[in-house]
Amino acid sequence: MILGHKTQIEILEKILNQEKNNFAFLFVGPEGIGKKTVALHFFEKILGKNPLFHPDFFFLKSEDGKKIFIEKIRKELIPFLSLKPFNAPLKCVLIDDVHLMTLEGQQALLKTLEEPKGKTLIIVVTHLPDLLLPTFRSRLQKIVFFQPTKKEIEAYLNKMKIEKTLLNEILEFSFLKPSFIFRFLENKEKLKEKKEEIFRLVKILKMPLFEKFIWAKELSKRENLKEILGLWVFYFRKLALNEIEKKSISERLLKINEVLSQLDDLTFLISFDKINKQLALETFFLKV
Structure with missing residues (x-):
């Protein structure tokens, strides 16, 4: 589910409709607002199915907040990009929390960004773009994402006919973050847990x-x-x-x-x- 980001989606659709073989984007914005969700939405449109189960999709992310090392880039990502698409128009890559990639890893991927082989769509996601090498950032087309407004979120929740008391609690304890909102809607116990964590800090x-x-x-x-x-x-x-x-x-x-x-x-x-x-x-x- 996507909450907000209408302008960003329209911009991406216009760019991806261009007759080009290679696209590389840097999605920037606060944590938990749906950057990765928008990326997966576009990959699904291109691949025609859930990208996580498609042979032309490569998903690279940090394990438990640890660094993404150069070995992953050299031994897995670059070989994947060197192959022709199996049954899709583009080879698709999503790198989440790219700021956790080591400088050596960024440098290794930089050459691929400068001299892409075949038809590719690469999207890297971060909330800390300043941790990326300037040369690495310069090879990516930046799309800036913003937190949805309270008005947008209220309109979304009202469409779902959320009870007023629950709606107000979701607004207060989600801090207007879509990732929290969807988690709370899926499991109300998560909302209870968040409230307890905050009250615990105040007590401590x-x-x-x-x-x-x-x-x-x-x-x-x-x-x-x-x-x-x-x-x-x-x-x-x-x-x-x-x-x-x-x-x-x-x-x-x-x-x-x-x-x-x-x-x-x-x-x-x-x-x-x-x-x-x-x-x-x-x-x-x-x-x-």
Whole structure:
């Protein structure tokens, strides 16, 4: 399902209708707003079926947030692109979270982008384009995606005849992210879990330091820690926006911005495999 992005879809349709053999796009925009969904939508139109089950489709993504190494590019992706399409007009490639590709991997793929073989459509997706090599970015046609507006989301949910109380909760706890919205609609327990994660953080921040450290140990063991931190970031950004709308710089806004800054640091730290997550969480709680 696609929520929003009408302009981006129209632009892509015009470009793909051009008589060219090769297309390479960089989809840029915030996490969880449907960039990958739009890419898969176009691949399905071209291939005539679910691309994940088509021999002319190659999907490259990070495993558990880890780096995408050059071996994947050299040994799998480049050989795939060197072959003619099996029964489709184009060889199709989707690379999700391309910012996790090593610089060596980007350099290896760069030559293919500069001198493409055969008929190809390559779409790479990221919310952190600045982590890509400038030369790599320059070989891709950038399409910028934006978060759907509250009005668009309300219209979508009203069409589905969502009960008013549930609709308001979805709007509040999805932070207007389509990925959250579809997850909540599919399973209401997910909405309950998100609410609990946010309320837990608010409680933790009010606890004595020794209790915060107990929670640091508990949270460090969570496999979905990155997702939890992302949820906290969305929550505090929403609080910051609410304060900004008051058109005054308050002490509360400065505090919220400090928490956001520390959350950004914490999220960056736990992206490293060998980092002591418990220590990183304890440091975060000490500072906020």
